[in-house]
Amino acid sequence: MTRPLVAIRSVSKTFGEFQALKQVSLDVSAGEVLCLIGASGSGKTTLLRCINQLTPVDSGGIWLDGELLGVREQGGRLHRLTERQIARQRLKTGMVFQRFNLFPHKTAIENITEGPVQVQGRSRDDARTEAMELLRRVGLTAKADAYPAQLSGGQQQRVAIARALAMKPMLMLFDEPTSALDPELVGEVLSVMKELAQSGMTMMVVTHELGFAREVADRVVYMDHGAIVESGFSRDVLGAPREARTRAFLSAVI
Amino acid sequence: MSNSAPLAGGFLDLSKLPVARQAHWRRWIAAAAILAALAAIGRAFANGQIEWSYVSRFLTARVILEGIVNTMVMAVLAMALGIVLGVVVAIMRLSPNPVLKSVAAGYTWLFRGTPLILQLLLWFNIALVFPTIGIPGLWSARAVDVMTPFLSALLGLGINQGAYTSEVMRAGMLSVDAGQYEAAKAIGMGRLRALRRIVLPQAMRVVIPPLGNEFIGMVKATSLASVIQYPELLHSAENIYYANSRVIELLIVAGLWYLLVVSILTPLQMLLERRFARGFSQIAR
Ligand SMILES: Nc1ncnc2c1ncn2[C@@H]1O[C@H](COP(=O)(O)OP(=O)(O)OP(=O)(O)O)[C@@H](O)[C@H]1O
Ligand SMILES: [Mg+2]
Numbered sequence: 043m044t045r046p047l048v049a050i051r052s053v054s055k056t057f058g059e060f061q062a063l064k065q066v067s068l069d070v071s072a073g074e075v076l077c078l079i080g081a082s083g084s085g086k087t088t089l090l091r092c093i094n095q096l097t098p099v100d101s102g103g104i105w106l107d108g109e110l111l112g113v114r115e116q117g118g119r120l121h122r123l124t125e126r127q128i129a130r131q132r133l134k135t136g137m138v139f140q141r142f143n144l145f146p147h148k149t150a151i152e153n154i155t156e157g158p159v160q161v162q163g164r165s166r167d168d169a170r171t172e173a174m175e176l177l178r179r180v181g182l183t184a185k186a187d188a189y190p191a192q193l194s195g196g197q198q199q200r201v202a203i204a205r206a207l208a209m210k211p212m213l214m215l216f217d218e219p220t221s222a223l224d225p226e227l228v229g230e231v232l233s234v235m236k237e238l239a240q241s242g243m244t245m246m247v248v249t250h251e252l253g254f255a256r257e258v259a260d261r262v263v264y265m266d267h268g269a270i271v272e273s274g275f276s277r278d279v280l281g282a283p284r285e286a287r288t289r290a291f292l293s294a295v296i
Numbered sequence: 297m298s299n300s301a302p303l304a305g306g307f308l309d310l311s312k313l314p315v316a317r318q319a320h321w322r323r324w325i326a327a328a329a330i331l332a333a334l335a336a337i338g339r340a341f342a343n344g345q346i347e348w349s350y351v352s353r354f355l356t357a358r359v360i361l362e363g364i365v366n367t368m369v370m371a372v373l374a375m376a377l378g379i380v381l382g383v384v385v386a387i388m389r390l391s392p393n394p395v396l397k398s399v400a401a402g403y404t405w406l407f408r409g410t411p412l413i414l415q416l417l418l419w420f421n422i423a424l425v426f427p428t429i430g431i432p433g434l435w436s437a438r439a440v441d442v443m444t445p446f447l448s449a450l451l452g453l454g455i456n457q458g459a460y461t462s463e464v465m466r467a468g469m470l471s472v473d474a475g476q477y478e479a480a481k482a483i484g485m486g487r488l489r490a491l492r493r494i495v496l497p498q499a500m501r502v503v504i505p506p507l508g509n510e511f512i513g514m515v516k517a518t519s520l521a522s523v524i525q526y527p528e529l530l531h532s533a534e535n536i537y538y539a540n541s542r543v544i545e546l547l548i549v550a551g552l553w554y555l556l557v558v559s560i561l562t563p564l565q566m567l568l569e570r571r572f573a574r575g576f577s578q579i580a581r
Contacts, residue, residue, distance in 0.1 A: 096478055125486055133484040143479035147497050147575045157483035160493055189575035209483055 045108060047072040047244050048093065048213060053102035055088055055268075062088045064268040065102070070246060072212075075239045077255040077276065078248045080265035081291060086248040089265070090215045093246070094137050095128050106134055107212060133161070136206030140218040142198040144190040150201045151177065151186040154208045162209070169208070176204040180234050196227030200234050207238075214238065216247040252295060256280050264288045350545035354536060355552065363532030364553050370449055370528060371515045377454030378514070379507070382461025387491060389466055400462065407459035413520050416452035419443065420524040449521035449528075457514060464506045468499030500572045508565035512558050519550075529553055 046069035055063040062085045070076050078086045091097040093104055095112050104111045111131055113120040123131070145153050154173040158164040177183050180200035190198050199219055206214060216235065220228040232254050239245055239258050249255060255262050255276055262279040264272045264287075272285045283289045342348075354360055388400035407415065423439035430436025472495045480490035522531035533546040 094482060096481060129481070129484050129486050132482065135482075137479075137482040139475060139479065139482075141475055143473075143475040145476065145479070145494055145498075147501075147572075149575075156493065157485075160489060161484040191575060205483065 044071065046070055047074075047107060048246070049105040050089075050093070051103050051105075053089075053092060053099050053104060055085075055092060055097065055100050062268050063092070063099075066268070066270055067102075068263065068270060068273070070213075070244060072244055073242050074260050075243075075245045075247065075258055077259040077262045078246065078265060079250070079252070079255065079262060079291070079295075080271075084265040085268040086265055087217050088268075090137070090217050090246060090248060093213075094135050094215055095132060096137075098122075106131070129161075133209055134212050136209055136211035136214045138199070138202050138206055138214070138216045138219050140222050142190070142195070142202045142222070144198055144202055144205070146190050149187045149189055150182065150193070150204075153190070153201055154205045157205065157209050173204070173208060176207055177201075179207075179237070180204050181230070194227060195223045196230045199223065199231045203231075203234055203238070212244060214243055214245045216245065216249070218248050218250065220249070220251060250295065252280060252292075264291065266291070344544075346544055346548075347542065348545075350540075350542045351548050351552075354533075354542075354546060354549045357536070359532045359536060360529070360549060360553070363527060363529035363550075364557070366526070366532075367515065367518050367528040368557065370446075370453065370518045370521065370526065371511070374450055374453035374457055374518070375511050375514050377450065378457025378461045378510075381455065381458025382463075382465045383496070385458060385462035386465035386469060387488075389462065390469060391487075404459045404462055407456050412452070412456050412517060413523060415456055416448060416520055416524050419452045420445065420448040422448075445521070445524050445526040448524050449518070449526040452524075453514065453517060453521065457510065460510060461507070464503050464510065465499065467506075468503035469495055471502045472498045497572070501569075501576060504565065504569050504572060508561065508568075512561060515557055515561070516554060 048068070048070040050066055050068040053063055053066045054061065066085075066089060078089065080086055088097060092099050093106070093111070098112060103113070109131065112128060113122055115121075144150075145156065148156060151170065151173050154176060155166065155169040158169040158172070159166055174183065174186065177186055180203055182197060182200055182204075185193060185197060185201075190201070193201065199222075203219075219235065220231050223231065228251070232251060235245070235247070235254070236258050247254075247259070259276040261273060262276040263270055264279060264283070264285070266287050272279055272283060272288045278284075279288065280292065283292060385400045385403055388396040389404075391397060420443060422443055426439050428436050429439050429442060469491070476494055476498065477490055480494040485493065518526075518528050519530040521528055522534060525531070529550050533550040537543045537546040
C-alpha cells in the first residue's frame with residue numbers, strides 16, 4: 043500500500059474537562075476526497091483545526107506528506123516546533139472557513155495575492171497573473187477589484203477557496219463551506235469544489251450536504267462524540283450504514 | 297395593478313394641504329440667552345484692562361511663530377514616538393509570553409499612574425540620578441549635556457503618550473475578529489506578519505478617532521514642557537509677558553493659536569478616517 047498523504051494516529055484533544063477528540067486515527071491518500079459528517083459538537087472542526095495546527099493536539103500525531111506536524115522527536119522526547127516551523131508546515135494545507143474570513147480591507151485579488159507575495163516572496167506580477175487564473179476558475183474574473191463587503195456570501199467563499207489555492211497546497215480543508223450561505227448560493231460553491239475534486243486535489247470536507255458527499259466524496263467518515271464511528275466508501279456509509287448511530291444520524295438529517 | 301376593492305369614504309384628502317412650519321420657540325429663547333451671555337463676556341473683555349493692539353501685534357511676532365512651530369514639531373514627534381511605543385506595547389500585552397505581558401503592563405501602570413509634569417521634570421533632571429550616560433566602552437556623555445529641554449520633552453511626552461496609546465491600540469486589535477487572525481495563519485503568516493498586514497490595518501479604522509483625540513491632547517500637553525524651558529508656544533508667550541507685563545494679551549495670543557491648530561486638525565482626521573475605511577464603507581454598521 044502506498045504511503046497516505048495524511049496519517050492521523052490516536053489523536054486526542056481536551057478543552058478543559060471536555061474531550062473533543064478521542065483517539066482518532068485516519069488515513070487519507072493523495073487525490074482522495076473525504077467527507078466528514080456528524081452531529082454538532084462531534085469534533086469535526088476540531089479535527090480539521092488540528093491538521094492545520096490552529097489547535098495543538100494533546101496526544102497522538104498527525105503526519106502530512108511523511109512529516110510529523112507540530113512536534114519533533116529527539117532523544118525519546120517530543121519537542122514543540124517553533125512558530126516559524128509551524129507556519130512553514132501550514133503552507134502544505136489550505137483552509138476554507140465556514141465564515142469565509144476574507145480580509146475586508148483588501149480586494150478579492152489582493153486577498154488572493156497576499157499569501158504568495160508576503161509569505162512565499164513571489165513577485166507581485168506573477169502572483170497577480172496566477173490570481174486572475176484562479177478567479178477565472180472560480181468564475182469571478184469580473185469581481186477582481188471588489189471588496190469582500192461588495193460580494194455575496196457565495197462569491198466571498200469562492201474567493202476564499204481561490205485564496206487557499208494560491209498557496210499551492212497539497213491538501214485542502216473545508217469546514218462547512220456552505221453552511222453560512224443562503225440556500226440559493228450553496229450550489230455555486232459546491233460546483234467549484236466539485237471541479238477542484240475532479241482536478242485531483244486531496245480534500246477533507248466537513249459538510250452537511252449529503253448530496254455532495256454522495257456525488258463527489260470517495261470516502262465518508264461519520265463522527266460522534268469525538269470519535270470516528272464509521273468510515274468507508276461513500277455509497278456504503280451513506281447508502282447502507284453498518285452502525286446504528288450512523289443510521290440514526292442519517293435518517294435525522296434527510 | 298389597480299385596487300379592485302372599493303375604498304371607504306369620509307377621510308380628509310391630505311394631499312392638497314400645505315405643511316405648516318413648526319415654531320421652535322424654546323430654541324429661539326435658548327439661542328438668545330446664549331448670545332446675551334456671550335455679549336456680556338465680550339463686553340467685559342472689551343472694557344477690561346486688555347490692549348487689543350498688543351494681541352494683534354504679538355499674534356504674528358517672531359517669537360510666537362517660533363513657539364507654535366516648536367509646539368507642532370514636539371507634538372508630532374512625541375505623538376509618533378507614542379504611537380510606535382503604543383503599538384509595540386499593545387502587541388507585547390497581547391502576546392502569549394508572560395514576561396513580555398508583564399513588562400507591558402508595568403510600563404502602562406507606571407507612566408499612566410504619575411503626573412505628566414512630574415515625568416517631564418524627572419527626565420530633565422535625570423542627571424541627578426545618572427551623571428553620565430552612554431554605552432560602556434563605546435560612547436559616553438554627561439547627562440546634563442544630553443538631556444536638553446528638547447530631548448527631555450520628547451521622552452517625557454512620547455513615553456507618557458505611549459502608555460495611553462497602547463491601550464487604544466489594544467482595544468483596536470481586540471476589535472478585529474479572531475477569524476482574521478486564523479485566516480492569516482492559514483496562509484502561512486507568522487504572528488507579527490499577521491498583525492502588521494491583517495490585524496493592525498483593520499484596527500486603524502477603529503483607533504483613528506481616539507488617536508485624533510489623543511493628538512489634540514498632545515498639542516496642548518506640550519505647553520507643560522514650558523516648565524523645563526522648552527521654547528514652545530506658551531513658554532514664548534510667558535517670556536514676552538515677563539518683559540512687558542501684558543499677561544492677558546499674550547495668553548489670548550497663545551490661546552488663539554492653539555484653537556487655530558486644533559481646528560485644522562479635525563478635517564485632517566476625517567481624511568485619515570476615510571483612507572482607512574477602505575472596504576468597510578459598504579457595511580451598514
Ligand atoms: N476552543 C474551544 N474551547 C472549548 N471548547 C471547545 C473549543 N473548541 C471546540 N470546543 C468544544 O469541542 C466540541 C467539538 O467542537 P467542534 O467544533 O469540533 O464540533 P463540530 O463537529 O465541528 O460541530 P459543528 O457541526 O457544530 O460545527 C464542542 O462541544 C465544542 O464546544
Ligand atoms: Mg464545526
